[in-house]
Amino acid sequence: MPFSGKYELASQENFEPFMKAIGLPDDLIQKGKDIKSISEIEETGDNFKVTVMTGSKVLINTFTIGQEAELETITGEKVKAVVQREGSNKLKVSLKGIESVTELVDENTIVNTMTLGSIVYKRTSKRM
Template structure:
């Protein structure tokens, strides 16, 4: 299955505790919690470009599966990381955050980010 497409956030769990844990300021957390972000995924073989638009904030990450890339975190920091593909899952570790993005069916992406004991889960549907 291909990840390529546009997805809109449908639901999220543990948004506030996770964002506090990664150091996002309270005003940004309050602004962001009710915004339905749009994720656009372009996939060409092992090359990916992921654009996430949340209100006026746009986060763009491009990477090739299995190769080191500069990725921007939720806090805007750039870190070097390697994204691995395991079937219909993309896995990456960014500064202690384990992120797994899974294509659960043709129209649903679930992104789970784990930091210590906090698990933040986002479910997005294809538009």
């Protein structure tokens, strides 16, 4: 199944504790918790371009599976990381101690799970 498409955030779990743990200020957490973000994924072979629009903030990451890339985190920090593919429907990356797994659970649903220590933040997005 290809990841390519546009997805809208449908639900999220543990947003506030996770954002606090990564050091986001309270005012940004309060502002961000009710915004429905839109993710657009372009997949061409092993090359990906992921654009996440949250309100007026736009985060764009491009990477090739298995190769080091500079990725921007939720906090705006740029870090070098390698995205790995597991099977045909799962992408994994470790960013500054955060384990991120993005899984295409069916043709219309993407689940992104970010784990930092004991805090698990889960985002479910539906294809638009």
